[in-house]
Amino acid sequence: MSNFGNLLLAGITSGAIYAVFAACLSIWFRVANVLNLAIGDFAMIGAIGTAELTQDAHLPLWLAILIPLVASGLIAWVFDWVVLHPALDRGRGHSGIVSVFFYTFALSFILEGAARIVFGTDVHAAPALWAGNALSFGSLHIERAGILVLGLAIVIGGLAAGYLYYTMSGKAATASGESVIGSRVVGINTHKLRRQIFVTTAVIAALFGVVESPLTGFTFSSGPTISLIGVVAAGFAGFRRPGRAVVAGLLIGLAESFLGGYLSTSYNEILLYALLAVVIMIRPGVLGIATAH
Amino acid sequence: MQPRTDWLSNRSGVIPLGYGIAVAGVAIIVLLGLGGSYEANVFTVALGYAIVTIGMSIQLGYSHQLAFSQSAFMGFGAYAVAILEVKYQVPTALAFLAAIVGAALVSLLMSSVLTRIAGLALALVTLLIPQIVSQLATFSHYLGSFAGISGVQPLYNGETFQQSLLGTGIVAALVLGLVTFIAVRILRSGVGLQLSAVAANEGMAEGMGVSLGQRKIEVFVLGSVLAALGGAVVASAQNIVTPDLAAESSQLTLLVMLFVGGRRSVWGAIVGAVAIEYLSNLSGTITTNLSIIEGVLLLLVLLFEPDGLGGIVQRGWRALRNARHRTPSGEPERTQKIAPVALRPDAVAPVGGGDTGE
Numbered sequence: 001m002s003n004f005g006n007l008l009l010a011g012i013t014s015g016a017i018y019a020v021f022a023a024c025l026s027i028w029f030r031v032a033n034v035l036n037l038a039i040g041d042f043a044m045i046g047a048i049g050t051a052e053l054t055q056d057a058h059l060p061l062w063l064a065i066l067i068p069l070v071a072s073g074l075i076a077w078v079f080d081w082v083v084l085h086p087a088l089d090r091g092r093g094h095s096g097i098v099s100v101f102f103y104t105f106a107l108s109f110i111l112e113g114a115a116r117i118v119f120g121t122d123v124h125a126a127p128a129l130w131a132g133n134a135l136s137f138g139s140l141h142i143e144r145a146g147i148l149v150l151g152l153a154i155v156i157g158g159l160a161a162g163y164l165y166y167t168m169s170g171k172a173a174t175a176s177g178e179s180v181i182g183s184r185v186v187g188i189n190t191h192k193l194r195r196q197i198f199v200t201t202a203v204i205a206a207l208f209g210v211v212e213s214p215l216t217g218f219t220f221s222s223g224p225t226i227s228l229i230g231v232v233a234a235g236f237a238g239f240r241r242p243g244r245a246v247v248a249g250l251l252i253g254l255a256e257s258f259l260g261g262y263l264s265t266s267y268n269e270i271l272l273y274a275l276l277a278v279v280i281m282i283r284p285g286v287l288g289i290a291t292a293h
Numbered sequence: 294m295q296p297r298t299d300w301l302s303n304r305s306g307v308i309p310l311g312y313g314i315a316v317a318g319v320a321i322i323v324l325l326g327l328g329g330s331y332e333a334n335v336f337t338v339a340l341g342y343a344i345v346t347i348g349m350s351i352q353l354g355y356s357h358q359l360a361f362s363q364s365a366f367m368g369f370g371a372y373a374v375a376i377l378e379v380k381y382q383v384p385t386a387l388a389f390l391a392a393i394v395g396a397a398l399v400s401l402l403m404s405s406v407l408t409r410i411a412g413l414a415l416a417l418v419t420l421l422i423p424q425i426v427s428q429l430a431t432f433s434h435y436l437g438s439f440a441g442i443s444g445v446q447p448l449y450n451g452e453t454f455q456q457s458l459l460g461t462g463i464v465a466a467l468v469l470g471l472v473t474f475i476a477v478r479i480l481r482s483g484v485g486l487q488l489s490a491v492a493a494n495e496g497m498a499e500g501m502g503v504s505l506g507q508r509k510i511e512v513f514v515l516g517s518v519l520a521a522l523g524g525a526v527v528a529s530a531q532n533i534v535t536p537d538l539a540a541e542s543s544q545l546t547l548l549v550m551l552f553v554g555g556r557r558s559v560w561g562a563i564v565g566a567v568a569i570e571y572l573s574n575l576s577g578t579i580t581t582n583l584s585i586i587e588g589v590l591l592l593l594v595l596l597f598e599p600d601g602l603g604g605i606v607q608r609g610w611r612a613l614r615n616a617r618h619r620t621p622s623g624e625p626e627r628t629q630k631i632a633p634v635a636l637r638p639d640a641v642a643p644v645g646g647g648d649t650g651e
Contacts, residue, residue: 102548102552221542224545228541232421277422
């Protein structure tokens with residue numbers, strides 16, 4: 001039973017990580033109809049940036065966290081200004097199915113390359129925000145960072161849901177994802193919303209990278225894997241439902257944990273990916289996007 | 294049967310043959326120029342990648358089939374040839390044949406399920422496949438784990454190392470020429486036109502009588518088989534196959550090759566593969582900054598030239614031709630013909646959207 005309990009805790013913790021990235025992805029997709037494939041790279045910048053600034057530059061922790069967060073926000077803002085604005089608003093370049101993937105895919109390449117030059121190829125982890133051994137409750141063990149991850153996930157999920165469903169701006173964001181032209185007609189500034197949410201989700205991802213890096217560790221190339229799981233989890237929520245994306249992320253984390261615990265520790269990732277693929281193939285309806293484009 | 298149609302169909306066989314011979318010829322000339330050097334080996338590997346990107350240009354570029362499983366099939370082809378050659382001493386030609394047939398069967402089986410799901414869902418599933426295959430290869434002792442399988446035979450066994458290297462390159466060039474011929478032949482045929490229609494609007498294409506399901510399966514199988522063939526060529530040129538070949542990162546490189554070269558151009562697909570593979574094997578600053586360069590190139594292509602290098606060349610070629618055929622009034626003569634290769638999906642849409650009024 002304790003084995004089950006620990007697997008459950010581990011699954012919820014890693015599920016919460018996937019859930020936050022999936023939520024960030026789906027909120028922005030809801031506004032812009034673009035998948036942010038660079039979301040994992042923003043997390044990487046947060047985590048490795050904080051690690052380097054504390055360990056090599058010996059800055060105080062709050063400053064070491066703040067600088068990468070501001071940098072992530074700036075990168076996102078510049079990228080929107082230089083690339084997404086001309087591409088999506090001015091009708092320059094590609095639109096449609098290509099734009100869904102490839103603009104942010106290019107950003108991911110650039111961030112990965114830049115991180116390799118600036119940070120090197122070592123594994124980094126930001127210093128633990130809540131230092132100490134794993135907490136034990138009887139036979140159950142949970143890392144302190146895991147509790148922070150869970151707490152932050154709940155806060156972020158709650159804020160996102162509150163924003164989308166209960167504020168005027170959130171409703172406007174949903175509208176601009178449904179129809180850009182229709183939203184502009186009724187006076188919604190679609191570009192501004194897209195930029196704001198892109199920058200916000202980039203900063204959230206970076207912050208989350210700082211919080212969760214003591215658990216997983218980061219290298220310059222950690223980004224794409226995180227983005228992939230995030231995209232899959234968001235996919236199970238039809239890409240535009242952050243609430244369902246959080247649930248999907250948690251379920252994926254649990255599935256991964258139990259597959260690893262009960263079946264095979266080395267093949268658990270393969271089993272997880274295969275399971276996800278089979279679910280989509282058998283019931284494409286679970287995505288809610290079966291007929292998209 | 295009108296004579297005009299016959300003339301067209303003859304022509305549509307001759308031109309693709311010209312393309313194929315030209316591609317193989319240029320590649321062989323480059324190889325002979327490079328001799329038995331390291332660069333010749335890099336170029337041969339690039340030719341293998343070009344076989345894959347040609348398949349991708351049909352799948353992603355012309356048919357808008359969002360399948361990201363090509364690196365997995367590259368791995369399939371490479372491992373199949375490696376296992377047969379190294380573990381069972383099967384001759385190279387037979388191993389290649391087996392790899393192609395195997396890839397065709399597997400992709401046929403997969404496509405019967407996969408092609409029923411559309412758009413983003415297909416993209417999601419096929420994004421997972423490279424992960425599954427590369428992890429499987431990493432953890433399987435039979436497939437050699439991280440180290441992969443070494444000792445894959447070259448495509449041509451010469452007396453010296455240099456001869457084998459050059460011979461392998463020439464065989465790869467001939468295979469690439471054949472693949473180019475097949476691809477251009479398909480794209481210039483009625484099927485190619487149907488694929489453009491499917492890409493523009495599936496509902497419209499089905500309304501015009503295109504058997505949607507069948508075409509989708511054919512495109513998926515073709516893309517997968519070419520990927521397996523390309524992977525087998527890459528493994529033969531490198532004499533080794535590792536799990537990296539099937540991984541997500543290799544899929545991303547393939548996509549950059551396709552987009553930089555031009556996703557709707559067979560020429561572009563070849564040039565993109567050669568250019569990126571060449572860049573990634575240079576020493577010094579370019580290799581260290583490669584992913585930044587690739588990312589910036591991709592952005593430039595997306596923003597300024599949707600059809601990539603292939604698009605630039607095609608536009609330049611057209612401008613040149615128009616300049617030569619200027620009419621006395623100074624206006625360029627419109628010599629542009631509507632051929633499937635030149636046909637842009639957005640040019641098809643208004644035709645299908647119109648009411649026939651019958």
